[in-house]
Amino acid sequence: MLQAQHLVKRFFGITVVNDVSFEVRRGEVVGYLGPNGSGKSTTAKMLTGLLDASSGAVCLDGHDVSRDPVRFRQRLGYVPEEPILYTFQSAVEYLELVGRLRELPATHLAKKIGALLELFGLSHAANQDIGSFSKGMKQRVMLIAALLHDPDVLILDEPDSGLDVTTTLVLRQLIVTLARRGKAILYSSHVLELVEKACDRVLVIHQGKIVADGTIDALQHLVSGGSLEEVFSQLVLSDNPERTATDIADVVADHA
Amino acid sequence: MRSRLLVRHFLLRFLEHDLVSPNADRHEVLAAVGGTLLSVSLFLSMITMLQYQFSNFLPPGLTSLRSLDDRFLWVSASMLVMALLAVALWDSLALDARDTAVLGVLPIPRSAITRSKFVAIALLAAGTDIGWNFAPTLLRTWSLPLTLRPGFRGVVILVLSHFLTTLAAGAFGFLSVFALREGLTAVLGRDRFSSISSTLQAILLVALTSALLLLPGSSTRVAQTWLAPNTTITKALPPLWFVGLHETMAGSVIDGLPRTRPGPLYLGNEREATALYRSLSPLYRELRRLAMAALAIVLVLTIAAAAWNSRRLPVPVVRRPRRTLAVARAWRWTVAHVLATSSLQQAGFWFTLQTLPRRVTHRAVLASATAVGLSLMIVTVREGILTIQTDVAEVPLAILAAQSLVLASVLTGFRHAAQLPAELKASSTFSLTWNRDLRPYLSGVKRAGWIAVVLPVLAGLFVWHSIVLGVRVAILHFTTGVVFSALMIEVLFARYRRVPLVSAYVPSSDLKSRGPAYVGLVLLLSYALAWIERSALAATPAYVFVLVGGVIGLSAGVAAFDRAQIFSPRALDLDEDVPSPTQRLNLAG
Numbered sequence: 001m002l003q004a005q006h007l008v009k010r011f012f013g014i015t016v017v018n019d020v021s022f023e024v025r026r027g028e029v030v031g032y033l034g035p036n037g038s039g040k041s042t043t044a045k046m047l048t049g050l051l052d053a054s055s056g057a058v059c060l061d062g063h064d065v066s067r068d069p070v071r072f073r074q075r076l077g078y079v080p081e082e083p084i085l086y087t088f089q090s091a092v093e094y095l096e097l098v099g100r101l102r103e104l105p106a107t108h109l110a111k112k113i114g115a116l117l118e119l120f121g122l123s124h125a126a127n128q129d130i131g132s133f134s135k136g137m138k139q140r141v142m143l144i145a146a147l148l149h150d151p152d153v154l155i156l157d158e159p160d161s162g163l164d165v166t167t168t169l170v171l172r173q174l175i176v177t178l179a180r181r182g183k184a185i186l187y188s189s190h191v192l193e194l195v196e197k198a199c200d201r202v203l204v205i206h207q208g209k210i211v212a213d214g215t216i217d218a219l220q221h222l223v224s225g226g227s228l229e230e231v232f233s234q235l236v237l238s239d240n241p242e243r244t245a246t247d248i249a250d251v252v253a254d255h256a
Numbered sequence: 257m258r259s260r261l262l263v264r265h266f267l268l269r270f271l272e273h274d275l276v277s278p279n280a281d282r283h284e285v286l287a288a289v290g291g292t293l294l295s296v297s298l299f300l301s302m303i304t305m306l307q308y309q310f311s312n313f314l315p316p317g318l319t320s321l322r323s324l325d326d327r328f329l330w331v332s333a334s335m336l337v338m339a340l341l342a343v344a345l346w347d348s349l350a351l352d353a354r355d356t357a358v359l360g361v362l363p364i365p366r367s368a369i370t371r372s373k374f375v376a377i378a379l380l381a382a383g384t385d386i387g388w389n390f391a392p393t394l395l396r397t398w399s400l401p402l403t404l405r406p407g408f409r410g411v412v413i414l415v416l417s418h419f420l421t422t423l424a425a426g427a428f429g430f431l432s433v434f435a436l437r438e439g440l441t442a443v444l445g446r447d448r449f450s451s452i453s454s455t456l457q458a459i460l461l462v463a464l465t466s467a468l469l470l471l472p473g474s475s476t477r478v479a480q481t482w483l484a485p486n487t488t489i490t491k492a493l494p495p496l497w498f499v500g501l502h503e504t505m506a507g508s509v510i511d512g513l514p515r516t517r518p519g520p521l522y523l524g525n526e527r528e529a530t531a532l533y534r535s536l537s538p539l540y541r542e543l544r545r546l547a548m549a550a551l552a553i554v555l556v557l558t559i560a561a562a563a564w565n566s567r568r569l570p571v572p573v574v575r576r577p578r579r580t581l582a583v584a585r586a587w588r589w590t591v592a593h594v595l596a597t598s599s600l601q602q603a604g605f606w607f608t609l610q611t612l613p614r615r616v617t618h619r620a621v622l623a624s625a626t627a628v629g630l631s632l633m634i635v636t637v638r639e640g641i642l643t644i645q646t647d648v649a650e651v652p653l654a655i656l657a658a659q660s661l662v663l664a665s666v667l668t669g670f671r672h673a674a675q676l677p678a679e680l681k682a683s684s685t686f687s688l689t690w691n692r693d694l695r696p697y698l699s700g701v702k703r704a705g706w707i708a709v710v711l712p713v714l715a716g717l718f719v720w721h722s723i724v725l726g727v728r729v730a731i732l733h734f735t736t737g738v739v740f741s742a743l744m745i746e747v748l749f750a751r752y753r754r755v756p757l758v759s760a761y762v763p764s765s766d767l768k769s770r771g772p773a774y775v776g777l778v779l780l781l782s783y784a785l786a787w788i789e790r791s792a793l794a795a796t797p798a799y800v801f802v803l804v805g806g807v808i809g810l811s812a813g814v815a816a817f818d819r820a821q822i823f824s825p826r827a828l829d830l831d832e833d834v835p836s837p838t839q840r841l842n843l844a845g
């Protein structure tokens with residue numbers, strides 16, 4: 001369904017994403033893992049069309065999305081890593097704006113917004129300015145905005161960031177349910193446990209390159225068993241976290 | 257040491273976030289603002305100075321009177337500029353929830369935080385006050401005819417008096433706004449004040465900018481007008497208090513100069529001028545007392561209210577959930593079924609109505625445009641502003657043209673406001689949902705602009721016209737205003753191909769050449785329209801005929817002009833032209 005074909009992104013000559021190719025099929029949840037600065041969000045932005053690729057292409061059902069980006073965005077839902085919203089609007093006003101720009105029928109839109117705000121636990125704050133929202137609340141607004149038009153493709157860039165435990169659990173279940181209903185989902189997260197439970201397949205990106213692509217079982221087999229956390233550690237971590245932690249504690253304790 | 261750090265933190269925050277956009281280059285913007293402040297005051301000083309250099313034989317009596325006009329100008333300008341600074345700072349004049357979040361968790365006493373905040377405000381205000389009044393103080397000595405020689409002591413007194421009175425007037429202007437804000441917060445509470453804060457800020461901005469624009473015209477013959485006996489406003493006009501303060505400090509320096517026999521040009525006038533100037537001496541003393549008392553009162557009020565409001569560090573204001581009233585439901589129904597029927601129209605309509613009053617930049621632009629319009633109206637209509645006109649055929653053109661001038665001004669402001677993004681970073685919302693069809697969205701923006709910006713202005717003017725012209729003519733004139741504004745909004749947005757309130761701001765490259773031509777054209781059109789209107793007003797059928805004919809002809813022209821672009825379309829560019837890679841949003845296509 002959604003294909004990334006040899007995506008490359010360079011900023012000032014520095015290659016941030018290097019020849020990344022993968023496919024997210026209908027009904028599939030693909031986890032996208034990598035340490036900070038590995039190129040996850042850049043890939044997500046290139047997939048959504050918010051960032052032009054230096055080279056490569058993004059295809060939906062075999063068609064290059066750059067030929068008809070409007071049609072692609074009609075089928076796309078995107079939650080960015082940072083919830084940047086119009087802070088002077090209320091949650092309802094923001095969601096109405098998104099719905100109207102997506103040309104959703106007015107009565108249907110109002111009902112849908114009300115129901116989703118209720119289900120995401122935001123109905124009490126629906127008319128408050130977004131500027132006064134916590135990060136988790138903003139994230140929930142972004143999630144609703146991404147789901148409002150029932151998209152076929154969902155790109156979720158750390159959607160769990162700032163969410164409380166209950167909403168995180170709902171999100172995990174929601175991702176699985178949406179996939180069962182035929183959505184193609186790319187799910188980037190730092191919470192490995194969530195990825196392990198929600199995703200059918202995992203991509204690991206490190207220094208701009210895909211270093212692993214397979215089902216969780218296959219990856220575990222690749223690095224001789226263990227949890228996804230151990231797989232991730234072996235693939236991308238160059239330092240010993242325990243040693244780094246001890247060093248940090250030592251510096252903190254230094255009062256001289 | 258810690259206090260210094262805090263003061264520095266607050267000062268930098270004023271400069272980097274509150275006065276200047278965090279995305280802008282601080283040094284560049286500060287240099288531009290500081291340069292503008294200095295160059296405008298220097299330019300005005302030169303103008304003031306030159307009038308004396310061309311009247312080198314002006315005797316002391318006439319010089320004293322003319323000097324009163326200058327004092328009024330400088331004192332008022334200082335007061336208004338400083339009051340405008342306080343209005344521009346507005347929300348930053350008090351600690352906010354951000355300060356609590358950042359500083360509240362550190363082991364710093366609350367009193368140290370509040371004290372540092374007020375020291376930072378005082379430093380910023382004092383710096384601006386001194387910066388604005390520096391050039392006129394420096395050139396004060398040259399604002400005298402060359403033949404008058406007050407001596408070294410006299411010069412020192414003149415310079416010091418000018419400096420102190422303008423500084424005091426500036427401080428009064430700043431503190432008045434500060435005291436108003438803090439006083440209302442203390443009385444109403446933070447929650448209620450926050451609901452009226454932006455409206456109050458906009459009203460102050462309009463009033464102060466209008467006063468500033470009207471100042472040069474009202475700074476003439478001060479002794480004969482503002483200070484004339486039996487003038488009720490004299491003691492109610494704050495600038496005059498500080499003029500009185502100046503005259504009690506330095507008035508005798510020029511007035512006390514020896515009178516030689518003046519030239520034939522000034523012979524009679526000099527005696528009268530001296531007598532008039534000296535007759536005002538008791539008034540100067542009274543005004544001085546008022547100035548001192550007013551300054552002390554606003555200072556005490558500000559400190560008391562600010563101290564009261566700073567008892568606790570502020571927390572974010574959480575508003576009670578709003579109930580949807582029947583009026584609000586009816587309004588939403590009207591918008592959805594009458595004013596903006598398609599989804600995209602509604603998106604543009606509501607987004608505009610939300611952005612214009614809530615974003616400080618947009619409010620400032622609209623308030624300034626309204627102030628310019630009101631000033632133009634007052635200048636053109638002058639004393640006819642409250643004269644009741646009985647004969648339609650004899651109505652001064654200025655009264656009829658005023659409506660078009662004010663509308664043109666506010667609509668130009670609206671177009672400029674539409675060019676400013678509501679929140680540039682959040683524009684990605686649009687790039688993810690945009691379907692490239694600008695027309696319905698733009699149409700929603702225009703309709704919202706007409707309702708939010710034009711309708712209140714037309715309503716205000718209608719009240720004035722009903723009094724001056726009578727209800728029948730006022731209704732007809734109101735109709736002209738409706739048609740004129742609807743056409744003008746179409747003209748202003750014809751061939752507009754960026755997304756209003758979303759795309760990055762692109763300054764006009766040829767403003768200097770087009771600006772004056774545009775102003776001239778608006779003046780010409782306003783008076784031409786007023787002339788046609790006056791001719792047609794005598795008979796209602798003739799009026800309707802002219803109006804309908806004009807509407808059909810002009811709207812056809814505008815539509816053709818706008819449509820002409822469709823046959824050679826440019827790519828709809830939502831992307832910003834700013835070359836900086838950190839600001840690119842890549843909103844294209």
